[in-house]
Amino acid sequence: MDVLSDVVAAMRTGRPHSARRDKYAPWGLRFAAADEAGFHVMLRGSAWLIPQGGEPVALAPGDVVFLAHGQGHALASGLDVPLQDVRLLPDGTWSGPPEPPAGEAREGCPDTVTLCGTYRLDRDRAHRLLAELPEVVHLPARVGGHRSLWAAVELLGMELEERRPGSEAIVTSLLDTLLLYILRAWWESERAAGRDRGWAAALADPAVAAALRAIHGEPGRAWTVAQLGAVGGLSRAAFARRFAALVGEPPLTYLTWWRMTTAGRLLRHDDLSLREVSERTGYTSEFAFAKAFKREFGVAPGRYRRAG
Template sequence: MDVLSDAIAAMRTGRPHSSRTYRHAPWGIRFAPSNGAGFHVVLQGSAWLLPSGDGAEPVALGPGDVVFLSHGRGHGLASAPDVPLEDFALAPDGSWPKTEGDRAASTVLLCGAYQLDRARAHPLLAELPEVVHLPARVGEHASLRSAVELLGAELADAQPGSDAVIPALLDTMLLYILRAWWLREQAAGHATGWAAALRDPSVTAALYAIHDDPARPWTVEELGARAGLSRAAFARRFAASVGASPLAYLTWWRMTTAGRLLREEDLPLRQIAERAGYTSEFAFSRAFKREFGVAPGQYRRVRAAG
């Protein structure tokens, strides 16, 4: 698995939701804080993003602009910064409400939301800014634009298979948004932390090794060899970029993988322990409880009930 895809898969829970909406000025929507993340795309017309928080400035959005709010903060979206906001409400089944197409609408929006497990937020996502704004520019983010067009078409005119196509396109959009941000930070020379780590071939080689086979009893020497560095040089470089030592990150990723398996798979604890790199179910349970505060069986029951 590549690290970006793996980080998303580790946090994601449930099905993402989206809608294509048509608005007549003046209009304003208030989105409450949530545990997830969301995006807005202006397909036609214009809008203003109104971030929450002291000193947060409104962001003008034009046709083709994409904004991604990674930390679930409450925010507003409106035809103008001073328009009163109405609370956004989900449909009774928990999905986003649909609106009928209206050629006379002043603004057409494509909006979506992802459910994420904030308790195991991957540091790659935790480092994102509150608002990722990707303005529409000719020749940039072609893959993201294609995904937007495909998703917008599916939402505007559902066809056989749309129930499977739409979640897949939403997952694709999320990865394209993050990739676009990451490439922009690198091109501007602003890459730090994980954005810099994914640019460093030595650190990336070690991360790929960990993500590809977390059950392997990796040593710092072995990971350093994958990175093409001495043990000491690799350990310093890895910790400076990732924010944790190689073995600390390995343990964190093993436990994160185990948590996902407990949520999503009906596997015996012995198999989950093996996939997390533990030959003893007892040792795995002890390590899991130290990390999550509850035993694996209790974690599985609570997540199944919730």
């Protein structure tokens, strides 16, 4: 089981959206805080990312920024440029800079071309893996760096520039791929800089990563700490200490949380009976499952399913 892919799939709701925008200086856009996670990619030109309450970040051609927590921010051609509020459109994209007055055409190439997008995430079940990310993840372009990320960006940009048959499905798949590449690139950068901690360290640790794959692969199995430690080749005590230090909670606490997250996903997106959901998440009776589910979500499983 690929833990990163599993976590992202569990948190994602709805469909991601993206747009390619041409911008002519001077320009400045203000994005309000939102539930969505967002990204900006500089395909051409430069800009400033101005986070709420944070220091401005200079963006150069090829740079990628990811805002995992939906923080309000601005994107502008300069720090002294007036900012225009933009809004989320019904299709999930943001409105762009104002178009030129009727009869006036833009001349020449745009100063800046950006690729921007949003992901809808279930904040009620925010996984620790994404919760650890900083407000702004900045991935500067560098020769030979993050080649897979930029291959996905290039393909996405091509599809958005000229819509062709199949583009809708291709764009959705590329956006999902891009999110995984962004997360992978950031963790690789953290390890390269010697800041290997938290979930970045957990996924890189052979014993803990093996146990996480086991949990995600078989959440319904009656795992013990000793069994999970054996999967990673460690004694019970040594494994429990390492897991808690890297993941931030004991193994069985994480197991229970992931079982409930899995149950919520199955109730909302699969036509399974309550008995089948309880069995898949490690509960021997519907009553025990319903009690645990209500303790975690605050509502009974049936009501949770109907509300979805």
